[in-house]
Amino acid sequence: DAGITQSPRHKVTETGTPVTLRCHQTENHRYMYWYRQDPGHGLRLIHYSYGVKDTDKGEVSDGYSVSRSKTEDFLLTLESATSSQTSVYFCAISDYRGPSSGANVLTFGAGSRLTVL
Amino acid sequence: GESVGLHLPTLSVQEGDNSIINCAYSNSASDYFIWYKQESGKGPQFIIDIRSNMDKRQGQRVTVLLNKTVKHLSLQIAATQPGDSAVYFCAENDDYKLSFGAGTTVTVRA
Numbered sequence: 001d002a003g004i005t006q007s008p009r010h011k012v013t014e015t016g017t018p019v020t021l022r023c024h025q026t027e028n029h030r031y032m033y034w035y036r037q038d039p040g041h042g043l044r045l046i047h048y049s050y051g052v053k054d055t056d057k058g059e060v061s062d063g064y065s066v067s068r069s070k071t072e073d074f075l076l077t078l079e080s081a082t083s084s085q086t087s088v089y090f091c092a093i094s095d096y097r098g099p100s101s102g103a104n105v106l107t108f109g110a111g112s113r114l115t116v117l
Numbered sequence: 118g119e120s121v122g123l124h125l126p127t128l129s130v131q132e133g134d135n136s137i138i139n140c141a142y143s144n145s146a147s148d149y150f151i152w153y154k155q156e157s158g159k160g161p162q163f164i165i166d167i168r169s170n171m172d173k174r175q176g177q178r179v180t181v182l183l184n185k186t187v188k189h190l191s192l193q194i195a196a197t198q199p200g201d202s203a204v205y206f207c208a209e210n211d212d213y214k215l216s217f218g219a220g221t222t223v224t225v226r227a
Contacts, residue, residue: 042219103151
């Protein structure tokens with residue numbers, strides 16, 4: 001998927017355990033995003049990054065943290081997983097340069113399916 | 118809450134017919150509107166976008182219509198093919214953020 005890789009692709013874990021999902025890009029894009037996808041809700045933004053060590057919260061950020069120590073890697077951490085965090089997680093990247101340069105077109109990874117028992 | 122929504126969660130279309138997928142939005146300040154297609158087991162893929170100052174844009178077999186008066190967006194697919202079976206999302210683009218609707222599942226009947 002256009003130089004974006006998510007790992008792991010599938011994970012089953014137990015309530016209360018920490019989980020880290022990794023997003024790796026080879027496009028050198030500035031923006032990186034984490035979304036979750038649940039039936040009936042579409043894609044909801046968890047956190048995003050606009051540069052190394054520059055991150056901000058999305059609409060469903062509670063229970064999640066992120067880090068971006070390198071341009072190419074964006075990590076999503078669930079400090080103590082709960083069953084409500086069972087979902088499919090998508091990372092996305094973009095090279096957005098402002099509305100005068102066009103739409104902010106995101107390129108998505110293949111997704112990471114997380115099940116919390 | 119969600120600012121973008123789709124009128125119907127499912128759409129069944131005969132192969133060869135045209136498909137029309139509808140979307141309502143609420144934020145008039147959005148710069149662009151974008152359509153994505155998501156096939157089973159994959160991430161969403163960009164189809165086409167339209168700037169907020171336009172009312173129509175055409176791509177290959179697809180046309181986007183934007184009606185700002187009633188805050189309505191539609192995606193028309195001409196001569197629908199089996200490969201068009203997927204979930205379609207409209208997204209509202211406000212600067213660096215995208216807000217997605219819940220999606221419409223399109224099933225193409227042979």
